[in-house]
Amino acid sequence: xxxxxxRKSKIEICGLLFGRxxxxxPLVEEVVGVPNSLGSEMGFRMEPTEAIRAIENAERKxxxxxxxxxxxxxxxxxxxxxxxxxxxxxxxxVEEVRxxxx
Numbered sequence: 001x002x003x004x005x006x007r008k009s010k011i012e013i014c015g016l017l018f019g020r021x022x023x024x025x026p027l028v029e030e031v032v033g034v035p036n037s038l039g040s041e042m043g044f045r046m047e048p049t050e051a052i053r054a055i056e057n058a059e060r061k062x063x064x065x066x067x068x069x070x071x072x073x074x075x076x077x078x079x080x081x082x083x084x085x086x087x088x089x090x091x092x093x094v095e096e097v098r099x100x101x102x
Contacts, residue, residue: 002069010041011036011038012036012040012042012044013033013036013044013070013071014033014036014068014070014071015033016034016054016058016068017066017069018061018064019064020063021064026066027066028067029063031069032057034050034051035047035050041074042074046068
């Protein structure tokens, strides 16, 4: 589902992964796409209102945020410099998943 969406998109896609931790490892139970407010093929920013709505819905189901994802359209599915900076700024343990579409 996510990979197919990434392949068809002209911009980077992004979203949130919800679930539970099992023996310290994230177990994804729900994947929620969030609009990329940058509308860019070279970067992403999750639309804040939609991200908050997704988190609130997941919390009502007893799920926690266990990761985020975004696609890279024109570069390898490895953390970019910007990705690394974002992870430091977040200062959290949430996993970031990148999707290879080619």
